[in-house]
Amino acid sequence: MVHPAFHDTLHHGHRRRRYRFYVYGNTCRYDTRDERDAGRAGPHRKALRPPLQHISDKAALEIGDFAGFTQMLAKYPLVDAKGEALFTAAELGNQKKAEAKLNKAIAEKDFFKNNVAAFERWHIEWSDRTAALLNKAGAELNRSAVIDFFNGVVGEKVVRQGALTAAWANDSEFLGQAGYDGVQIVKTQSSYVTPGDERLSSLPVNATVFTLENTTKETREITIVQVQDCIAGYMAKKDRQGVQDSSFVLVPSARFPKGVKFSKQASDGREVRGLEFYNEKPLAESDFNGCMGVSVAWNKKDNLNVSVKPMFYQDDAASVLKGALRSGRVCEAWVKNVYSGRETMAGAVAVTAVLKPKQKVSFQFNLVLDFPEIKLNKLTSAKKYTAFFPEAYGRVGAILEEALAADKNFDARLKAFEALVPKKAVAKLYKTAAKQDEFKSLAINTLSFLAEATVWDKDDRFLVRECADYPFFNSLDVYFYGSFSLMALMPRLDGVVMKRFGDAILAVNDNRRRHHEYVNHPFADLPDPKLEGPRAVRGAVIHDLGSPFDAEPDAYDWHNVKEWKDLAPKYVLMVLRHYVKTQDKQRKDGERRRKLPAHPRYRRHVRQPLQPRYFRVLR
Numbered sequence: 001m002v003h004p005a006f007h008d009t010l011h012h013g014h015r016r017r018r019y020r021f022y023v024y025g026n027t028c029r030y031d032t033r034d035e036r037d038a039g040r041a042g043p044h045r046k047a048l049r050p051p052l053q054h055i056s057d058k059a060a061l062e063i064g065d066f067a068g069f070t071q072m073l074a075k076y077p078l079v080d081a082k083g084e085a086l087f088t089a090a091e092l093g094n095q096k097k098a099e100a101k102l103n104k105a106i107a108e109k110d111f112f113k114n115n116v117a118a119f120e121r122w123h124i125e126w127s128d129r130t131a132a133l134l135n136k137a138g139a140e141l142n143r144s145a146v147i148d149f150f151n152g153v154v155g156e157k158v159v160r161q162g163a164l165t166a167a168w169a170n171d172s173e174f175l176g177q178a179g180y181d182g183v184q185i186v187k188t189q190s191s192y193v194t195p196g197d198e199r200l201s202s203l204p205v206n207a208t209v210f211t212l213e214n215t216t217k218e219t220r221e222i223t224i225v226q227v228q229d230c231i232a233g234y235m236a237k238k239d240r241q242g243v244q245d246s247s248f249v250l251v252p253s254a255r256f257p258k259g260v261k262f263s264k265q266a267s268d269g270r271e272v273r274g275l276e277f278y279n280e281k282p283l284a285e286s287d288f289n290g291c292m293g294v295s296v297a298w299n300k301k302d303n304l305n306v307s308v309k310p311m312f313y314q315d316d317a318a319s320v321l322k323g324a325l326r327s328g329r330v331c332e333a334w335v336k337n338v339y340s341g342r343e344t345m346a347g348a349v350a351v352t353a354v355l356k357p358k359q360k361v362s363f364q365f366n367l368v369l370d371f372p373e374i375k376l377n378k379l380t381s382a383k384k385y386t387a388f389f390p391e392a393y394g395r396v397g398a399i400l401e402e403a404l405a406a407d408k409n410f411d412a413r414l415k416a417f418e419a420l421v422p423k424k425a426v427a428k429l430y431k432t433a434a435k436q437d438e439f440k441s442l443a444i445n446t447l448s449f450l451a452e453a454t455v456w457d458k459d460d461r462f463l464v465r466e467c468a469d470y471p472f473f474n475s476l477d478v479y480f481y482g483s484f485s486l487m488a489l490m491p492r493l494d495g496v497v498m499k500r501f502g503d504a505i506l507a508v509n510d511n512r513r514r515h516h517e518y519v520n521h522p523f524a525d526l527p528d529p530k531l532e533g534p535r536a537v538r539g540a541v542i543h544d545l546g547s548p549f550d551a552e553p554d555a556y557d558w559h560n561v562k563e564w565k566d567l568a569p570k571y572v573l574m575v576l577r578h579y580v581k582t583q584d585k586q587r588k589d590g591e592r593r594r595k596l597p598a599h600p601r602y603r604r605h606v607r608q609p610l611q612p613r614y615f616r617v618l619r
Contacts, residue, residue, distance in 0.1 A: 154326070309331060387458040
């Protein structure tokens, strides 16, 4: 579940507002619903980096954690021009006095000069904002340096705060609280699934673009902090034991998890900064054995203050978040105390933008999940993208680079999706442009199952889970309707699925099994012999291509599907549909050349006239 929140600051004495909100990557549930269908920023252009815009030197600083403030000064004492302690004992015993002294000190021109040697000795990590000011003495540098020095303990005063979710529907109000007051924030989430591009569609990466626009006549500062748990090494646990559904929860597990920071430049000139998680000692038994990465890409001309904290204990997430929201940045420092290697870790990326009146900026978060193993009962394989990226080392970075390079074609990819919903046909259904756009979004979003509930391995085994409560792969009776999207997106892969159905239809499996409630009563007397039979009979059209608990074809055993009359005609129509779309005679002729099965039950079913309801459905 994505949980953003923002903090809005009004500085007394002048009109300036500051916003803070975060996006938290929860480890058990994810919600990628688009709350607004918005356009994307234009092409990214290379530009020289002008001086950064900075925090106003008129805004008062406040101490958010007074205990942390005093502890910091006890170990790293700031000094005045005489080299004496900047704060007296009385000031360190009273927060208001300490805040007054701090704001007075940063107004002095030589404050930074008085402490620069100590800052170097203490290895204080400067943000982009401070680094751009190091050769410019004055209140602006002092303020920025103090915020960095106290690392989340000190920031600008927050007078109002609120929270929002990934499903916000009203930009003026969030959870009953006032909204952004003139700052428009648009979030666009997308995968890289692209019609006709199997390589790009296979990549385990998504993108979240934030577009911030200051519609007021005053300067606005906005900070976004993304906190992400490291799920490398996690296990999947069945949520409801003994129940048919595929609901699972993630069980944290750790074996020396590690987070490292990286920086690079995209092929289009954007700056990229982020973190990568992995386990120093891989867990072979893990369901998430691999690596993952979180990054942000931005245009240098937009002068964003981007910082990364690659590693901290998950138990410290709340304090890290508070500090980041207070200061508008995070740092690499990690207070590990006693470290055993069995602790779960998290990381954070913070982006701060200072917007002049009418200014707009965009930046993009990417999440790469490089967990290549497929581990199902009776199926062990690797995911499709490993066929394109076989080398595990450096794969997160390589996938990210390819995804970022594809961003320049976003508009073309979007048009390819829009072509799946013809304008003339939609116009016949809805007269207004708003309704047409709404239907188009709804229709295109039905393709999301391809990214949400599929198994696509390197050998082109493509399995689509029907739903969480009915977790069978490619259930033919309903996949017949839902598979149109796969035909539209990747027609070759649609043909591969038809081939796998054909192979399973002509297979023989004499293992006997029972149906209905007798599945759990192997020795009970059967009231009807039809309640038991072989798993696969040559020529009988199957129900599915397996399930997460049994990856062999026809895993569904509650009913004897060999009695169902709709499966055979639906399969025939799907093969015909594939031929009409692709003119792929190999699939069509391959099915025609197969010997007609001699099983009498099969002959009886295909020769019986279809019931009228099937004609109605097929139209």
